[in-house]
Amino acid sequence: MATWLITGGCGFIGSHLADALLARGDRVRILDDLSTGKRENLPARQELILGNVVSSERVEQAMDGVDGCWHLAAIASVSRCNEEWIPSHQVNQTGSIRVFEAARRLGRQGRPIPVVYASSAAVYGDNPALPVAETAEARPLTAYGADKLGSELHARVAAGVHGVGSTGLRFFNVFGPRQDPDSPYSGVISIFARRILDSLPILIHGDGGQIRDFIYVGDVVRFLLRAMERTAPGRAEIFNVCTGGAVTILELAQLLSRLGGQELRIEHGPARSGDIRASSGDPGRAARLLGLRAEWPLELALGQTLAGLAERSQAS
Ligand SMILES: NC(=O)c1ccc[n+]([C@@H]2O[C@H](COP(=O)([O-])OP(=O)(O)OC[C@H]3O[C@@H](n4cnc5c(N)ncnc54)[C@H](O)[C@@H]3O)[C@@H](O)[C@H]2O)c1
Numbered sequence: 001m002a003t004w005l006i007t008g009g010c011g012f013i014g015s016h017l018a019d020a021l022l023a024r025g026d027r028v029r030i031l032d033d034l035s036t037g038k039r040e041n042l043p044a045r046q047e048l049i050l051g052n053v054v055s056s057e058r059v060e061q062a063m064d065g066v067d068g069c070w071h072l073a074a075i076a077s078v079s080r081c082n083e084e085w086i087p088s089h090q091v092n093q094t095g096s097i098r099v100f101e102a103a104r105r106l107g108r109q110g111r112p113i114p115v116v117y118a119s120s121a122a123v124y125g126d127n128p129a130l131p132v133a134e135t136a137e138a139r140p141l142t143a144y145g146a147d148k149l150g151s152e153l154h155a156r157v158a159a160g161v162h163g164v165g166s167t168g169l170r171f172f173n174v175f176g177p178r179q180d181p182d183s184p185y186s187g188v189i190s191i192f193a194r195r196i197l198d199s200l201p202i203l204i205h206g207d208g209g210q211i212r213d214f215i216y217v218g219d220v221v222r223f224l225l226r227a228m229e230r231t232a233p234g235r236a237e238i239f240n241v242c243t244g245g246a247v248t249i250l251e252l253a254q255l256l257s258r259l260g261g262q263e264l265r266i267e268h269g270p271a272r273s274g275d276i277r278a279s280s281g282d283p284g285r286a287a288r289l290l291g292l293r294a295e296w297p298l299e300l301a302l303g304q305t306l307a308g309l310a311e312r313s314q315a316s
Pocket residue numbers: 007008009010011012013014031032033034035036037038051052053054071072073074075076091095118119120121170171172173174175187
């Protein structure tokens with residue numbers, strides 16, 4: 001039976017990945033500091049190592065004896081990373097190096113442990129070549145994007161110098177059940193969904209014409225699993241994880257209101273500084289080399305998200 005490590009496995013994306021691995025009968029170990037993740041996102045008896053991904057001791061303890069590691073732990077809030085520049089750099093970039101270093105040290109028979117890690121569309125900044133492909137220039141505008149790009153560069157070093165195989169996945173806007181709508185840093189879909197379930201107007205920053213590429217967490221898990229199969233010693237690859245679609249924030253508000261059985265009610269707030277106008281990814285490389293495309297239709301996935309949130313509200 002395979003044993004896997006997920007750093008950040010108590011979080012939104014990591015807990016869905018854990019579910020998928022457990023469902024196929026694998027063993028899962030999780031390293032998380034519960035800073036944004038929740039214990040209750042995992043099955044009650046799931047093994048959890050409580051600790052910081054910056055600690056070499058904790059990471060090595062967690063990595064010992066595993067067949068592979070998905071490294072998802074990060075401070076995922078762009079604004080928090082801009083405010084807490086150095087602490088977030090330590091988690092988001094030094095944490096990645098810690099994982100690559102442990103993968104090198106704890107591999108067996110000279111074969112490093114394969115690593116699949118979360119990068120982000122934020123590495124592209126406001127590159128206007130939409131839909132943006134992996135070959136486009138990376139020019140991050142935020143500390144978060146810079147550290148994700150830095151992690152990709154260190155992944156190349158890990159492969160070239162130490163033979164650690166890795167696959168970096170540049171997630172676009174991921175959504176789905178368990179994304180925490182109560183966090184001020186949460187994704188727009190979970191925030192809108194919460195407002196609709198509470199029968200409150202939706203707050204849109206700016207005119208709502210901002211474009212995003214929203215991908216459902218169920219699809220993201222498929223990419224995470226497939227990426228591990230492809231990861232090979234000495235190779236560091238990067239893929240977009242996106243749909244290639246483009247939806248405006250206003251369209252999203254309309255769709256969610258309709259699915260939630262509500263009349264559309266919107267309040268407009270000031271545009272947020274640094275908000276990228278349009279973001280949409282090219283899924284072609286992942287389709288060719290991973291053999292995968294996003295499959296969940298947006299409406300169906302939004303329906304699942306609303307239902308998941310409603311269920312959680314009732315349970316709490
Ligand atoms: N959600 C998205 O749309 C999106 C988009 C692009 C990239 N990503 C990346 O995907 C990954 C998962 O994101 P998510 O949306 O599930 O976020 P999340 O906040 O729900 O999950 C992150 C997890 O990491 C844990 N964590 C944070 N700092 C840690 C530390 N120092 N040590 C150990 N654990 C720590 C948190 O407690 C949490 O469980 C992150 O790397 C994020 O940057 C997410």
